[in-house]
Amino acid sequence: MGKVLRRFCLLMSIGFVTATMLNGCDGEGCFESTTVGVNVLFFDSASMSQVAISKLTVMAFDNDSVLINQQSNAKNIQLILRPDALYSTFILNYLDVDIQDTIYFKYTNHSTVISMECGCATFSKIDSVAFTKHLIKSLIVRKNEVNNANEENIRILY
Amino acid sequence: MPMKRIFVSCISLLLLLLVAIPAVGATKKRKPITNDTIPLYSGMFVGFDLLRPISMALGDTYKGLEASYEVGLKRRYYPIAEIGAGNYEYNKNNIDFKTNGMFGRIGVNYNMFSKANNDYIGYLGIRYAYAYQKYDYAGIAIDGYWDTEMPFNHIGILGHTHWAEFLIGIKVKLIHQFYMGWTFRLNMKIGEKKSSYGTPYYVPGFGKNGDKSQTVNFSLYYKF
Numbered sequence: 001m002g003k004v005l006r007r008f009c010l011l012m013s014i015g016f017v018t019a020t021m022l023n024g025c026d027g028e029g030c031f032e033s034t035t036v037g038v039n040v041l042f043f044d045s046a047s048m049s050q051v052a053i054s055k056l057t058v059m060a061f062d063n064d065s066v067l068i069n070q071q072s073n074a075k076n077i078q079l080i081l082r083p084d085a086l087y088s089t090f091i092l093n094y095l096d097v098d099i100q101d102t103i104y105f106k107y108t109n110h111s112t113v114i115s116m117e118c119g120c121a122t123f124s125k126i127d128s129v130a131f132t133k134h135l136i137k138s139l140i141v142r143k144n145e146v147n148n149a150n151e152e153n154i155r156i157l158y
Numbered sequence: 159m160p161m162k163r164i165f166v167s168c169i170s171l172l173l174l175l176l177v178a179i180p181a182v183g184a185t186k187k188r189k190p191i192t193n194d195t196i197p198l199y200s201g202m203f204v205g206f207d208l209l210r211p212i213s214m215a216l217g218d219t220y221k222g223l224e225a226s227y228e229v230g231l232k233r234r235y236y237p238i239a240e241i242g243a244g245n246y247e248y249n250k251n252n253i254d255f256k257t258n259g260m261f262g263r264i265g266v267n268y269n270m271f272s273k274a275n276n277d278y279i280g281y282l283g284i285r286y287a288y289a290y291q292k293y294d295y296a297g298i299a300i301d302g303y304w305d306t307e308m309p310f311n312h313i314g315i316l317g318h319t320h321w322a323e324f325l326i327g328i329k330v331k332l333i334h335q336f337y338m339g340w341t342f343r344l345n346m347k348i349g350e351k352k353s354s355y356g357t358p359y360y361v362p363g364f365g366k367n368g369d370k371s372q373t374v375n376f377s378l379y380y381k382f
Contacts, residue, residue: 007338008330008332011330011338011339011340014328014340018342063304065303080301080303083299083301083306084304084306084308109308110354110355111297113253113255113295113297113359115356116250117251118251119251119252119299120251120253120295120310120356122299122308
């Protein structure tokens, strides 16, 4: 019986030491991006090279908060679609020339758990885009899945 | 579900091999042993994991069972099949996660002490593992800019995960035919089915989802 007890104690010691070592390796925390929005890049229609807008303010319809406030040399922006609606409209105000353009998105939503640590977010799929042509010449939908991958969704040509 | 069919086929083939090998070993036993004194068939182990029932009794939210079946060849190689099932519940950041599923593993252990005392088996091993699960996510998605709260309840999302395991373990003979031992596993994920509602937080047999994980078994074995 002493042999059995000795062996059992040996096993318990091995298990305790190794489990303690493994326990220290467990990582917790949010490592994924939680930013979700339509990533818009600005391009020159002639040279097809990326351009910067000297001063830009962006607002959404039905929201008093300014999304982008007087951003200088804006080469790209992120438009946050309304999660509890199937369409969102944004006004791009080019402050240096005092001209406005409007972009209208029609889309579908679904809630996604990014991770238990990061929480959840609403991902969208853009069905269609309409826009005014005050300063904008054209608009290309590069990727209609709006998620946290931080990829280009829309390319606006001036 | 081609992956599921391949998995079922692999398990069936391995079980067939595990059943056939002892019979081959038994016939060889009657032949005179020449140079090699260790017979081809060197016993069969059936094991049950004790760690899950113990942690369940201590209040762990993972509830599961796990069993293994392995055959010794020359006391050095131990082809093994393992099967288990479990369910798990977790809540964090106002998200409820629930899952239940099953998993299987096939592989082989290499006994590093094959020429030493028969009462100790210290081994390195590799496995291919696959888990099938259903999981639910429920919670509220909050958007700061639009000041909205969107409740969601995704039920019965299917998850398929497969991974490789590299492990080290020890079995010690306690009394008669009973052995007890630890297995420490490093799990490396090979692939998983992506769902647009989110990947499972926990995968039965793999543990907390990620590129890799560590799991431990503490098992009781009976040697036939």
